[in-house]
Amino acid sequence: MALIETRGLTLAHGGQIVLRGVDFRIDKGEIVTIVGPNGSGKSSLLRALIGALVPAGGTVARARGLRIGYVPQSLAIDATLPLTVARFLNLPSRHGAADIAAALDKAGLPDLAEQQMAGLSGGQFQRVLLARALLARPDILILDEATQGLDQPGAASFYRQIEAVRRDLGCAVLMVSHDLHVVMAASDRVLCLNGHVCCEGTPELVASAPEYRALFGTGTQGALALYRHEHSHSHGPDRHHHHHDHDPDHGHEAQN
Template sequence: MLISAKGLTLAQGGAPVMRNVDFDLDRGEIVTLVGPNGSGKSTLVKGLIGALPPTAGTVTRMPGLRIGYVPQSLQLDGFLPLTVQGFLGLPTRQPARDVDRALTEAGVPGLAKRQMKALSGGQFQRVLLARALLMRPDVLILDEATQGLDQPGAAAFYRQIAAVRSELNCAVLMVSHDMHVVMAASDRVLCLNGHVCCQGTPDVVQSAPEYRALFGSGTQGAFALYRHEHDHDHDHHHHDHA
């Protein structure tokens, strides 16, 4: 067990956002948190990694657990000059060889000397992924990590995540409202709305009445559309927008 939460309750700005969550994360599984805006997905992630102390319940993390975190958005102040290599060397400076390898693994080789400000949205997210990979994580956390990517680009990104999972034997915890792409890439899905509405394999969750009540039947079609695309893989790689 890498992370285990029992009766976890979290609040932000004094108001409870997430109530009574029981959750276990094991090595080698890909778990996705879905839910509408404001449903507490990011709050739950913060609680699980220890960035937000619980108001009730407990979170236990494996001793020495290495967490690779790919954040939802990273506001980089234009006033902080930073190369990709410098960014990847925070907080611990990394040898150039390791930096190059991580960038290659993340699908953006040769960016080490670029300024962070000069990257496109897609490149930026992959540099964030490379940063998470550098520390050989036990848990890889992706918070809306495909926002800068188009749909085929996002699908390629998730295939890369699956490859990374098998190579590092880490757990992957993803947060998304990008249902049709993310859900099918997951082993387990938790549907959130201030609490855990329902959970299980993508098939179980998308047919659960609680999920339908939250997302309507419209996503059913999109989900089917994704599976159609997935059956006919046209090898969409690296569709980053510059």
């Protein structure tokens, strides 16, 4: 049974359709990455999956009692709000000090439970967000551009942490990124968005798909290969397929 499944999902922002006709599912333990240029509807899709955005059309079904660990793109904590790391990790449910220490450790952090959130570095902050998501003992971890603002080694080490977490907890991971070369190799499946689903499948297949190349060019191939160097793993059956219902509104001339 799927953890989250959408059918014909259409999302709008201020009356403007940002994403149309998405059939998507994620199963237990899968790592799925969503890629796409800015404004392609990636974040909107995630927000609809967690229930923060009401669909303009279609349906979103979440498994009963699904525990979601959500790591937002960023979190602007108002300077007037005093908040220690420990207090933040205890929102909304309280956890024991041992659990908190374990979650911080799992997120690759030293014990900074008593520090103020405002005093953390960008990398520490994102890892605290990850630790909070882990404390919910999630069935699925959802990360929205979680490495924004991190440099490349920082981002790579963050994603290695995610893989380790998935290994330990067995939770599914759904992430949005445009750090393609770092993210894609670690994924079971990649979904390429540009106002609709352009293409979908294993990282290799998506990376070589004409739709994907039209969006991102071929420049990421080398880096992808580089990253694969240190991570060898096998993939499931070929799930790659193309969507040929391209809407003329969504040209593919965008280049990165």
